[in-house]
Each structure stands twice: as C-alpha cells, then as structure tokens.
Amino acid sequence: MRAEIPILLASFSLGIASAVAQSGDLTIPKSIEAGVAFSIQSGGNGKGTLYIAGPGQFLKQDVQLGSSISIAQGSLYNAGHYSVWLTSDSSTQTGSIDVIPAQKPSDLTFIAKPSRLPVALHNAITGSAYIFDAYGNLITKPMQISFQLTNQGSAAQTRTMETRDGAAWTQMDSATREGKAQFVARVGDVSSTRIVGQVPGDPCNIKMNAKPAGNKIQLVTDPVRDCSGNAISDGTIVTFTETYGAEKTTVDVPLKKGVASVEIPAHRGATISVASGVVLGNQIRWAQ
Amino acid sequence: MSNGARLLAISLAGATVALVAIGTLWPNKTAVAFASGEQFSTSAGTPEAAVRSLGDQIRANAYGRAYDSLANKGEFSEQQFHRDLTSGWPDLRTYATLSEFQVQPLHASDTDANVQLKMQWSTVVGPSTSVRDLHVVRNNGKWQVEWPITKEPVVPPQVIPVNYLRWDVINRTSSDDWGAQDVESPHVRIVDMHPVQRAEGLVLLGELLNEDVVPAYVSVSATLLSKDQKPIDTEGSFDSISHQLLPKQVTPFLIRFPNVTLGKVGSVRMTPFSTLISASADPVIEIQNEKLNPAPDASVTGQLTNQSGQIANVAHVLGTFYDQSGQVVWVGDQYVDHALLPGVPVAFNIHIPEDLARKVSSQRTVVATYSFGGAQ
Numbered sequence A: 001m002r003a004e005i006p007i008l009l010a011s012f013s014l015g016i017a018s019a020v021a022q023s024g025d026l027t028i029p030k031s032i033e034a035g036v037a038f039s040i041q042s043g044g045n046g047k048g049t050l051y052i053a054g055p056g057q058f059l060k061q062d063v064q065l066g067s068s069i070s071i072a073q074g075s076l077y078n079a080g081h082y083s084v085w086l087t088s089d090s091s092t093q094t095g096s097i098d099v100i101p102a103q104k105p106s107d108l109t110f111i112a113k114p115s116r117l118p119v120a121l122h123n124a125i126t127g128s129a130y131i132f133d134a135y136g137n138l139i140t141k142p143m144q145i146s147f148q149l150t151n152q153g154s155a156a157q158t159r160t161m162e163t164r165d166g167a168a169w170t171q172m173d174s175a176t177r178e179g180k181a182q183f184v185a186r187v188g189d190v191s192s193t194r195i196v197g198q199v200p201g202d203p204c205n206i207k208m209n210a211k212p213a214g215n216k217i218q219l220v221t222d223p224v225r226d227c228s229g230n231a232i233s234d235g236t237i238v239t240f241t242e243t244y245g246a247e248k249t250t251v252d253v254p255l256k257k258g259v260a261s262v263e264i265p266a267h268r269g270a271t272i273s274v275a276s277g278v279v280l281g282n283q284i285r286w287a288q
Numbered sequence B: 001m002s003n004g005a006r007l008l009a010i011s012l013a014g015a016t017v018a019l020v021a022i023g024t025l026w027p028n029k030t031a032v033a034f035a036s037g038e039q040f041s042t043s044a045g046t047p048e049a050a051v052r053s054l055g056d057q058i059r060a061n062a063y064g065r066a067y068d069s070l071a072n073k074g075e076f077s078e079q080q081f082h083r084d085l086t087s088g089w090p091d092l093r094t095y096a097t098l099s100e101f102q103v104q105p106l107h108a109s110d111t112d113a114n115v116q117l118k119m120q121w122s123t124v125v126g127p128s129t130s131v132r133d134l135h136v137v138r139n140n141g142k143w144q145v146e147w148p149i150t151k152e153p154v155v156p157p158q159v160i161p162v163n164y165l166r167w168d169v170i171n172r173t174s175s176d177d178w179g180a181q182d183v184e185s186p187h188v189r190i191v192d193m194h195p196v197q198r199a200e201g202l203v204l205l206g207e208l209l210n211e212d213v214v215p216a217y218v219s220v221s222a223t224l225l226s227k228d229q230k231p232i233d234t235e236g237s238f239d240s241i242s243h244q245l246l247p248k249q250v251t252p253f254l255i256r257f258p259n260v261t262l263g264k265v266g267s268v269r270m271t272p273f274s275t276l277i278s279a280s281a282d283p284v285i286e287i288q289n290e291k292l293n294p295a296p297d298a299s300v301t302g303q304l305t306n307q308s309g310q311i312a313n314v315a316h317v318l319g320t321f322y323d324q325s326g327q328v329v330w331v332g333d334q335y336v337d338h339a340l341l342p343g344v345p346v347a348f349n350i351h352i353p354e355d356l357a358r359k360v361s362s363q364r365t366v367v368a369t370y371s372f373g374g375a376q
Helices: A004-014 A016-025 B003-025 B029-036 B047-059 B063-068 B078-086
Strands: A031-033 A038-041 A047-054 A057-064 A068-071 A080-087 A092-100 A107-113 A116-118 A125-132 A144-150 A157-162 A167-172 A179-187 A190-199 A208-213 A216-221 A237-244 A247-254 A261-265 A270-276 A279-286 B097-108 B112-123 B126-139 B142-146 B188-198 B201-210 B216-226 B231-236 B250-258 B265-276 B285-293 B299-306 B314-322 B328-336 B346-351 B362-371
Touching (some): A057 A068, A125 A179, A125 A190, A144 A167, A157 A167, A208 A270, A216 A270, A247 B362, B047 B063, B047 B097, B047 B112, B188 B216, B188 B265, B188 B328, B201 B216, B216 B250, B231 B250, B250 B314, B250 B328, B285 B362, B299 B314, B299 B362
Parallel strands (some): A031 A092
Antiparallel strands (some): A047 A057, A144 A157, A179 A190, A208 A216, A216 A261, A247 B285, A270 A279, B097 B112, B112 B126, B216 B231, B216 B265, B285 B299, B299 B346, B314 B328, B314 B362
C-alpha cells in the first residue's frame, strides 16, 4: 500500500480541480480538538480506503463507502492542517480537516531567569510561561495565567497576564532579604514552580579591628553585611593590605562565619586597609 | 610506482642515512652523556671550567656525577643535592629540564674563586631562571665547586584544621525538560580595560571582577574592529589571567594582538566568559614584603606564604601595575617553580618593562594556586 501514497499525492497535485469536484461526496468536520473522536460521512458504495495525512501523523483505514466512518479518540492529536483522501477502484474523494489544540491546559513550561540574583533589584526576575495541552500542542487561544513570587517573610508579588500566541511573561522585583523565593506560574489547575536564589548584594561599610598577636597583627572584620542588612556569603574574598614604607603585604581571605580574619606581620607606622571587590572599608594606622 | 614517487623515496632514504651518519660522527653533548656516561668536561683547570662541568652534568641529569664532583659533598647527601635542584615536592621544577646555563666569574685567587651560575630551566609553563653564587676551591691542583645547599624546609608533623567553604556544582541533565531551570553562570564584570601600544603589537589590559556569590572559572577574549566595524583579530587572555575567581575576587588580564597597531582599531568587543566551577576557598596565600623596585631591572618582588595546611604545588602570581591616576598600565606574571609548603615563604619576582616602570605608581598582586590533582 505504501506504493499507493505517492500515486495518490501525484494525482492530488496534478488534478486539483477533479479532487475538489469529488470532495463534495465527503463530509468532514472543518476542525476538531486534538485527540477527540469524530466521524466522516462518505458517498458512493463498495469498499474504499481512507488516508489522513498531517503534521507528524498518517492514518490509513479500510472503510465501507456510503457510510459514516468513525475516527477513534486520540487518533489525531498533533495540531495542524490534515489532508484526507478516500479512494476506491473507481473514484477518489478528498477533503481537509484542521486539528486545533485541546482547550484544557495540561502542561506548563515555565522559564524563570535568573536563578540567582542580588537582593533589592527592580524588575530583575523574568518569568515566561508556555501552555500546552495533553498532547504537547501549544494552546494559542488567550488564557489567564497567574505568576506569583513568594519570599519568606514578605508579601508575595502576584501578576495575572493573558497569554498571547500561547505565551505570557512577567517581571518581578527581588526581595530585600536574602533567601530562596518560590516563583510559581499557574493556569487552571496546572502549575509549575521554580526556585530563585536571592543573594546578598555588595558589602556595605566593611569595618576591621586590629590587635597585636605576638610579632604579628591580628585583623578581624566585623560581620560583613550588604546595605540591606543581609550577611555576606561565606567564601567571599576580603582583601587586607598593609603598607609600610615602600613595601606592602596583601592577603585575600575568604569570609568564614560572616567575618574575615588574618594575621599579618606587624610594622610600626604601617597603614592597613580592607576591601572586598570594588568596596573599600576602613583604614588603620598601626602605631605599636 | 611513478618516477616522481620513486625519486622521493630514494631522496628520503638518502637524507635519513646522511643524518644518522652526522649524528653518529658529531653527536651533541647531551646525547654523548646519555649514550656513554662520560663527563662532558673533565678539565677543571679553572674555576669557570669546574662550574661549567657541573652545569653540563646537571643538564644531562647526571646528578650522581655532579654530586661526586663537589668539594663539600660531606655536608649533605646526594638525595638532598638532587632535591635542591629538582624539588622534593611535585612542582614545576620537578618536571623541568635545564636547557642552558651561563657562568660568570665574580672573584678569583690562587686558592678559591666565586662564580655565578645562572640556570635556565624549561618548565611546562615556560622558562624559569635560577641563579646560584658558587664558591669554588682548589684541592690538589683541581678546582671543585662548593655547592650552597638549600635544604628543603621540613614542615613539622601536625594537624591543621581547615574549614573553609567548598562549592560543588550539579548541573541540569540532558533528560530535563527544555524549560527546566539550570544553575546560573556566575556574574562577572570587566571593571577596567585599557589598550597599550607596544613594539610587538597591541596589548589590552584590564581587570575582571566576580560579583557573584559563587566561584567562577573565567577567561576573557577580545575582538578588534576596524573603523568600518570589520573584525581585525580575536585573541584570548590565555594564562595572563587568574582563571578561578572566588566571590568578589578581582583578576587582571592581558590580551596580546601581535602586529596590530592601535591606529587601525575603531573599537574593541570584549567577551568575558564565566562558568560555575567546583572550588575551595583554601589555600589562603599571604603575599608578604611586596616591593616595587625601580629601573633598571624594574620589578615587584615579595614572598608568598601558604597559610593553610594544603600544599600548593604551583603558584601563579599576577601583578597589576597602575599609574598615578589609577589606570592599569601593565599586567605581569610569574610562575613560582617551587611548591608552597605551609608557612614556608617562597620568593617571587615579576618583571616590569623598563619603558613602563617610570609610569608605575602602585600595584596589586593576586595569586592563583594549583594543587596536585587540580586547581583549588
């Protein structure tokens, strides 16, 4: 039977006028939802073969001409335009049918970016959602979709958007407190959740203290926080620089339990400074 | 077989025979040493000849014969002598070979002399130079070198608790849905960029900041565009950058464009690259006694001290040099060829080009370390 398909396609392309004339005997619904059962009414009598070809799908079924031909539920499920041929020994009837996405959302693809960002940024979190039916067809009919960003200890931000061509997007602010936020997109009873890490911003007001430790100086910072009061993440590099005459000692120290601590050689009259990234802290002149 | 192919085959065979004959009749010194085991220079009639003979033996990895030729070999073992030259811990020197050396007489009398031995080692990251001032003495009419042994520091057995952070990364897998979240790449930012015209071409200097809270593997590439916005050349920073940046850490970078002049460049497109990397905040390296040394031989010198318990097998020191206005005028680097043992200072020396030295007003140094088994 495979050999018949090219012949059919050739006859269809070469004889469109004839096909249109014959299509009058074939009654096909103009469109159906993906996956639903439907029937085709054919003309004539005797035995024939029904072919339906569309995006990613091809059906073939032996039928009795002149009767109603039932297409079972779930037979056509890819949204798109399908061509229909009903052939017999003496004639070919043609038509077409559009399969549209099911109206009930079944799946939601939700892209939230970035997955990690500093606190207190306006419109810095973007969420894009795409709605699909049970067969993976993008539902292009406008639908209401809600986005909700929930931060621990603060009020949730909620936006309701209407999808356009199957997609909707929104922007949210990051919270002023660090922590993981739940970003949820919901349409009907379908939802998808993403986690957005909100991390401290740049250090603010780095302050260190110095005290003698034998022939060295012990330098310890106060707990390092950002300008919203969040503790800067452990592992963040704090640079201590001691300048004495034309010489210098530098140490890059990672924060541990919120503070940076180091011992450096003691030099009378040395100037000691502290910085992290592009943020400068206080200066100490060592007089001992 | 065609006549051309036959002629080529005969020519190649002839050339092979000729080269084998030349190599057999006039072998180079290293080949002689490996093949015969004989010394290169048996003559020790002068202090310089004695030092040159020692250099030849070291170059041929003939440490046993080199040790036997020393005047003060009773003060240390052959193993200590070998370790003094090649390191006891795995580091750049362990896998280096002495490519060449120079001998410079400093002082001589009838009974003793001082001679400088400058050794150029070939390491996996490029040449490394070490200098030894040798005392040479005359024993029974023969000059012998007294080797100034630098005994390897011994770190006393101890337990050093280390509880710095370590970051591990789990990325999304190929089976995840296309909309599934992945871990975000670290956010990095170029905080400074400055082109400098040098005799060998254009050089881009700058600094890159990891402004994120996670460690990043970074590199920078740049594309030069002509005044009509056509690309001229694209180059990367290669190893003139510290590739691993912990949170809020800054690295300098240097990108070379050989044979390009600044006048032809209309604009520059910078492309910083960053990706998440499993990393540890350990080891912490202290840079002590940093000093800017003026021309001639302008440099920044100092010492690296490993404050942690883990041995850093290779250390890469990068210096950023600024003018009075705080603009980057040069980026230099040096690989330290000795492992950094806990608490043991190791010297470094970063050369500054003579013509730029007078512009340098301040500098900043960062250290990237690599431990056996991978970057840390």
